[in-house]
Amino acid sequence: MNRVLQGVLKIRNLFGAALLLFLIVSIATVVLILAQQIQLPQNGPDLHVKVTDIRPNEYLNTLEPTNIFIHFSRKMIPDDSLNILFSNVPIEIEPSIEGLGKWVENDIFAFYPSASFKPSTEYLIKIKSNHTYEYGNRIDEPRTFKIRTPTLVVTNFWTELADVTEPQFWSRLLIHVTFYYPVDPQELREHLPQTLNGKLKLELQETGPSTEMTIISEPFRSQELNGKFPFAITKGLNCVGGSIPMQADYAPGITIPKPEPIVIQNVRSEGAGPNSQVVIQLSQSAALSEIADFITITPKIDFTVSQNWNEINLIGNFKPRETYTIEIKKGMHSLAGQELERDFSSKVMIEDIPPxxxxxxxxxxxxxxxxxxxxxxxxxxxxxxxxxxxxxxxxxxxxxxxxxxxxxxxxxxxxxxxxxxxxxxxxxxxxxxxxxxxxxxxxxxxxxxxxxxxxxxxxxxxxxxxxxxxxxSDLGVAARLSDNYLMVWVNTLGETKPVGGADVTLYSRNNQVLLDAKTDSRGIAVFENIAEKIKGFEPFVITVTKDGDLSYLQFSDCLISTSDFDVSGRPYLARGYESFLYSDRGVYRPGETVHLVSVVRGVNGAMPQEFPYKVKITDPEGRDFKEYKLTTKEGGISALDIEVPSFAKTGGYNLAARIGEDLIGQYSFQVEEFMPDRIRTSIATYKESYKAGEDVKIDVNGTFLFGPPCAGNAVGGHVTLDADYFQPTGYSEYAFTDPSVTFTPIQAELPSDKLDEQGNHTYHYRVSANLKPPSSLKMTLSA
Structure with a gap:
């Protein structure tokens, strides 16, 4: 019994000794760590000052300039030297980047680069200086620190089938790729397959660097080519300005769905009376050119046909409380060539007109x-x-x-x-x-x-x-307002006679009297040299009173359109420079050369000194096409020969001449197979704001300038969803955003179709309910 007890006591003693030893080691470790973190007072110089921390320590943000903070093991400068910018910084960065630095704390140095770091690039940072700092301290840091910007990756990839008008019932495959950084299309072509499955030819659509690229196929019949196909962007692709290429293949593969038979899903009425409609919802879009030949309405009425994606709109004078039979014969084709397999018939009752x-x-x-x-x-x-x-x-x-x-x-x-x-x-x-x-x-x-x-x-x-x-009122008011002049006419409405002695007052939007006077015998009041008097205010409304009668003229509602008048020209140059750009003609065909001249002049037509500037060209979709660097060496005159590729998109190309970020001149030219009739296009939605998951109804109208509606013309569109900041009125002190959430813009093409006889077409775009932006979304529409 005693031996057992002695054994237990020995085990307990050993355990206690081990525990005591562990506590001693732990305390020593904590003391050592604290000693490293706490800078003890110096009695002499430290010739081996080290870096204890550097931020950022791995990834840089290339979306905006990023500052670098370096924490040293000793105090390096006195308090009176803090926050003073200087260029002789104690760091070397490879690749080099210019910038300034300052000590933000006695032991923390901050480097402020003058520009963003290059994309997809690794930077080596060496800390070295021959300078002697506070207490005689010297930097002795042998380590080289590495920080890098994120490498190039594909952030979004999706495909869609686009129907083509010729040949009928054929399609094109559109492959949309979004990269984290802009890539050069010439380099991207080297990393893309030339064909899909060795049969279907693919062609890259973009001609200038961009983060968004679209690869299009030659036309094909989806009945003959469908299924899963390999598709890969091979490794080695680099972004514009980057040094680290993609490290692995991006191989998502592509699936071309097998066409399904066209099915009629729903028939409903919308409205009653003139311009009411019956809507036929299909499983896929139908060929607009043949829809009317397959549809009959009983009782018979005159109707027109329009199409909205997969919906057919029969527009006519449908009488309230009348029942109509809608019959669709088999054989009607979808845009992909699929047929309606059997006849369809449905009755629809038109409701009363809403009060x-x-x-x-x-x-x-x-x-x-x-x-x-x-x-x-x-x-x-x-x-x-x-x-x-x-x-x-x-x-x-x-x-x-x-x-x-x-x-x-x-x-x-x-x-x-x-x-x-x-x-x-x-x-x-x-x-x-x-x-x-x-x-x-x-x-x-x-x-x-x-x-x-x-x-x-x-x-x-x-x-x-x-x-x-x-x-x-019997007072009619007209006015002419310029930067420094205002004239007001007052006449009677009944007899158009001048009204003398009327009180004329100009108010600002915040109800301040800016100008006042009385009309003369001609009914005119003139205000001259008004620029200084109305400075800082917005002229809002003119009121006229005479013998108890009152009339007004509100500027925002009564401006006369200048479209019928010759108001061409530009303001005189007051400072800086301007560029006059012109070409040998305004319209070019794909494959031709644009001969452009740029003439730069200063104030009063003065000859400029020699300096560089750039001319950037954007294509019809607003994407970068080409960029040139010019100088004013030859008397401010430069000539450019711009090659238009044979595959260039048709439409308007815009040129912008800039000195740094300052715009000094603009010009545009057209690339067309032929000169089309000019068309005015308008886009409207039914609301200004939508909830996630809602259906956005987009009305597009096309009208020939000085002519009729664009009946039967092809129509297409584009939707861009991007992050936006939500800030409701009255809640300026609150933030309605999550800065940790990033959102990649979503691009979507609206399907090609044709305008109806009135030049109208309606698209439907459903905003996904699964999107997670940092705050709200902004939708940009084009057609």
């Missing part, structure tokens, strides 16, 4: 001596409420700035008063528009004048309404 109230006219000016009837149109409404409010003259600036285009009735007690409120019963037929009139003169009376807001609302659903602004 609505509309004023046919915009804001109305009414003469005190003329008709003062205001027309209003209602549909499927039995009783309305008519409301009239007067805006007080002294509140006209606030009203025009904040309330005239907003929700009627909101906070209007601050600006005026309600003078009329009455319900009216209407007698109208179901689904038939009814036009009624409101006698504003009778409501207002002979003694009142000025600005009024008239609203007509559905009695039991006040949100169904429309409103109009009405000004009752």
């Amino acid at each position: 609505r109230v509309t004023f046919p006219d915009n804001a109305v000016f009414m003469s005190k001596k003329g008709s003062q009837l205001l027309a209003v149109e209602t549909v499927n409404i039995d009783e309305v409420t008519v409301e009239v409010e007067q805006v007080f003259p002294n509140n006209i600036v606030y009203y025009l700035g904040d309330y005239s285009k907003g929700y009627f009735g909101e906070n209007t007690e601050r600006l005026g008063r309600r003078i009329f409120f009455k319900n009216y019963k209407l007698s109208s037929d179901l689904n038939e528009p009814l036009t009624s009139t409101i006698d504003i003169g009778k409501i207002v009376g002979d003694t009142l004048h000025g600005v009024y807001r008239v609203a007509v609302r559905r009695k039991d659903q006040r949100w169904t309404y429309d409103s109009r602004q009405v000004m009752i």
